[in-house]
Amino acid sequence: MEGTQRRRRRWHIAVFLAPAMLVYTAIMILPLFGTLQLSLFTADGQSRVFAGLDNFRRLFLDPRWSASFWNALGNNFWFFIIHMLVQNPIGIGLAALLSSPKLRFSAFYRTAIFIPTILSFVIVGFTWKLILSPLWGVAPNLLDLVGLKSLFTPWLGKEQYALTTLGLISVWQFVGIPMMLIYAALLSIPDEVIEAAECDGITGMSQFWKIKLPLILPSIGIISVLTFVGNFNAFDLIYSAQGALAGPNYSTDILGTFLYRTFFGFQLQTGDPYMGSTIASMMFFIILAGVCLYLFAIQTRLRRYQF
Amino acid sequence: MKTQALTALLMASSILGSAGMAFAEDATLTIESWRNDDLAIWQEKLIPAFEAKNPGIKVVFAPSAPTEYNAALNAKLDAGSAGDLITCRPFDASLELYNKGQLADLTSLAGMENFSDVAKSAWTTDDGKATFCVPMASVIHGFIYNKDAFEQLGITPPATEDEFFAMLDKIKEDGTYIPMAMGTKDLWEAATMGYQNIGPNYWHGEEGRNALIKGEQKLTDPQWVEPFATLAKWKDYLGDGFEAQSYPDSQNLFTLGRAAIYPAGSWEISVFNTQAQFKMGAFPPPVKAAGDTCYISDHNDIGIGLNAKSKNAEAAKTFLTWVASPEFATIYANALPGFFSLNSAPVKMEDPLAQEFVSWRDKCKSTIRSTYQILSRGTPNLENETWVKSANVINGTETPEAAAAELQKGLESWYKPAK
Numbered sequence: 160m161e162g163t164q165r166r167r168r169r170w171h172i173a174v175f176l177a178p179a180m181l182v183y184t185a186i187m188i189l190p191l192f193g194t195l196q197l198s199l200f201t202a203d204g205q206s207r208v209f210a211g212l213d214n215f216r217r218l219f220l221d222p223r224w225s226a227s228f229w230n231a232l233g234n235n236f237w238f239f240i241i242h243m244l245v246q247n248p249i250g251i252g253l254a255a256l257l258s259s260p261k262l263r264f265s266a267f268y269r270t271a272i273f274i275p276t277i278l279s280f281v282i283v284g285f286t287w288k289l290i291l292s293p294l295w296g297v298a299p300n301l302l303d304l305v306g307l308k309s310l311f312t313p314w315l316g317k318e319q320y321a322l323t324t325l326g327l328i329s330v331w332q333f334v335g336i337p338m339m340l341i342y343a344a345l346l347s348i349p350d351e352v353i354e355a356a357e358c359d360g361i362t363g364m365s366q367f368w369k370i371k372l373p374l375i376l377p378s379i380g381i382i383s384v385l386t387f388v389g390n391f392n393a394f395d396l397i398y399s400a401q402g403a404l405a406g407p408n409y410s411t412d413i414l415g416t417f418l419y420r421t422f423f424g425f426q427l428q429t430g431d432p433y434m435g436s437t438i439a440s441m442m443f444f445i446i447l448a449g450v451c452l453y454l455f456a457i458q459t460r461l462r463r464y465q466f
Numbered sequence: 467m468k469t470q471a472l473t474a475l476l477m478a479s480s481i482l483g484s485a486g487m488a489f490a491e492d493a494t495l496t497i498e499s500w501r502n503d504d505l506a507i508w509q510e511k512l513i514p515a516f517e518a519k520n521p522g523i524k525v526v527f528a529p530s531a532p533t534e535y536n537a538a539l540n541a542k543l544d545a546g547s548a549g550d551l552i553t554c555r556p557f558d559a560s561l562e563l564y565n566k567g568q569l570a571d572l573t574s575l576a577g578m579e580n581f582s583d584v585a586k587s588a589w590t591t592d593d594g595k596a597t598f599c600v601p602m603a604s605v606i607h608g609f610i611y612n613k614d615a616f617e618q619l620g621i622t623p624p625a626t627e628d629e630f631f632a633m634l635d636k637i638k639e640d641g642t643y644i645p646m647a648m649g650t651k652d653l654w655e656a657a658t659m660g661y662q663n664i665g666p667n668y669w670h671g672e673e674g675r676n677a678l679i680k681g682e683q684k685l686t687d688p689q690w691v692e693p694f695a696t697l698a699k700w701k702d703y704l705g706d707g708f709e710a711q712s713y714p715d716s717q718n719l720f721t722l723g724r725a726a727i728y729p730a731g732s733w734e735i736s737v738f739n740t741q742a743q744f745k746m747g748a749f750p751p752p753v754k755a756a757g758d759t760c761y762i763s764d765h766n767d768i769g770i771g772l773n774a775k776s777k778n779a780e781a782a783k784t785f786l787t788w789v790a791s792p793e794f795a796t797i798y799a800n801a802l803p804g805f806f807s808l809n810s811a812p813v814k815m816e817d818p819l820a821q822e823f824v825s826w827r828d829k830c831k832s833t834i835r836s837t838y839q840i841l842s843r844g845t846p847n848l849e850n851e852t853w854v855k856s857a858n859v860i861n862g863t864e865t866p867e868a869a870a871a872e873l874q875k876g877l878e879s880w881y882k883p884a885k
Contacts (some may be wrong), residue, residue, distance in 0.1 A: 176585055223845075223876065273773075292715065294707070314650075316708070316709025402652065402653070407858070407863070408857070408863060428850050
């Protein structure tokens with residue numbers, strides 16, 4: 160009797176979990192396993208045959224496939240490094256400035272800096288293409304005004320600059336996210352801790368470095384993981400600014416555009432869902448490895464403070 | 467009683483009447499197409515012209531969005547719900563439909579004799595035995611120029627390559643105009659308006675293209691490398707920052723009158739006619755030495771075929787025979803200047819620029835883009851690679867020889883020419 164009652168009490172947990180579980184399973188977990196499964200097959204005429212790890216062997220050992228893959232992966236790492244070195248420090252700095260009680264119009268700045276994040280990639284890509292256009296862009300004119308016209312080059316059209324330029328555009332768009340998260344973390348530091356620090360004579364910059372930064376380290380960790388996952392899944396900005404061939408000369412090709420071209424095909428190239436799935440599986444494994452590294456190697460070592 | 471009888475009579479007549487109508491309305495043909503831009507032309511000009519001559523056959527033009535067409539068509543064909551007439555993409559997309567038995571063989575269709583082998587090549591099996599779509603239109607490459615600018619600078623369209631570069635130098639020296647409006651940002655401009663535009667003069671059109679397919683020539687042979695070398699020289703005559711100049715940028719640069727020459731495809735004609743405020747002329751890709759045979763890229767772009775499962779096959783064939791007629795060619799080519807009829811019968815066109823383009827067919831030999839037939843079936847895809855390499859060569863980041871060597875290596879990795 161007691162057993163059935165306990166079971167009945169537990170039913171509602173399943174009922175409440177079910178919708179989310181079902182939706183998540185249907186649109187995330189099943190396609191994920193579908194992709195992993197598809198990567199083990201290959202086309203033989205019109206039918207599908209099991210190929211084992213052949214696709215992965217091709218991706219890594221065939222000189223052309225592996226060259227494209229390593230190029231995309233390398234570009235992806237550079238894209239990620241730009242975000243880690245530029246976006247996150249700027250985000251933290253902005254959050255520190257915003258949380259300063261002396262700052263006026265902080266709500267305005269907060270909103271203004273966050274707005275690009277909610278814009279569509281297509282708008283961002285198109286707008287920046289126009290701004291940087293050598294023909295009618297404002298960038299060459301603005302540089303001309305301050306006498307630095309010679310510094311202008313068609314950044315998006317040069318192999319050596321294009322990816323960095325796109326990385327910085329992406330930083331411009333997403334700097335609001337680390338700013339908001341760090342801002343929230345800074346606000347949650349209790350006043351007593353700050354007051355105690357002031358009593359000990361720690362103020363200004365040293366207060367930020369010695370008191371606040373250690374307290375927001377877990378948030379910075381989360382932001383790094385979010386940046387990592389976001390960057391290795393990135394696709395939209397490159398596609399909308401440079402097209403599916405990620406020119407010039409594949410210099411802006413990242414895993415997302417490489418996957419898109421392979422899976423869906425492009426122009427005369429017909430799509431290859433099997434090799435496409437292989438690339439998608441590799442993206443999944445890379446992200447999985449990165450997240451695991453963070454969860455097990457870094458997060459467990461972060462010191463947490465109880466207030 | 468009387469009214470009842472009357473009602474019965476009326477009802478009977480209405481049923482009989484409609485039955486009779488259904489009998490007379492024997493065939494309605496539906497056309498699948500991606501050319502939704504052409505809807506008005508079909509509804510107002512082409513279909514009425516056909517229906518006036520063929521009472522009893524009705525035609526409905528049912529286009530879908532260009533980017534969705536291939537996928538939507540495949541799904542409809544698989545489900546058996548596709549229209550009777552299928553607008554054909556050139557080369558492999560349509561060939562695949564034919565091989566799957568979804569497009570009917572039209573080799574013996576009346577009217578097919580109006581087309582040359584080159585015109586049919588985009589919709590013919592590799593062995594050349596069966597043709598499955600009626601060729602409708604092609605696009606021709608060349609250079610469109612600003613006539614006012616040419617008059618102002620006192621220059622005339624060049625015939626040879628030396629004259630071409632001498633002219634570019636002159637325009638550059640004068641400084642009023644950017645010599646040529648082209649960018650490499652979108653990659654395909656470099657390949658399509660660049661390499662495939664000037665290339666046929668070097669590889670002698672069909673001769674070189676067929677030799678490449680047969681494996682008798684390689685992309686590293688001089689006739690395939692030289693066009694790259696010429697492209698590399700274009701760099702100095704393009705606008706500032708051409709590396710980041712996109713296709714619409716190039717179009718605007720020319721139609722705003724800031725550039726003198728536009729390496730073009732004839733599809734630009736109707737756009738330029740509405741946008742440019744100056745007179746325009748066109749010249750074919752210059753030859754190497756005066757008196758050389760000239761070759762032009764006259765690329766098959768659009769055809770129309772018969773759904774193998776169509777219930778109105780006979781009516782559809784009547785329609786296709788009409789599409790193969792000079793009458794259709796005249797209406798179509800005039801409604802869409804820049805999309806040229808592939809019909810062997812001469813077509814009279816009103817648009818002077820379109821006339822200029824099509825006149826090259828008489829003095830030059832036609833070919834299609836070298837990468838489209840057969841050679842772009844594998845990975846790496848030769849057409850897509852040619853985009854990237856052409857842009858690299860113009861940007862100056864890769865030498866013509868290195869680009870050609872890479873292309874040949876990529877092609878060899880999967881393509882084994884039939885011996």
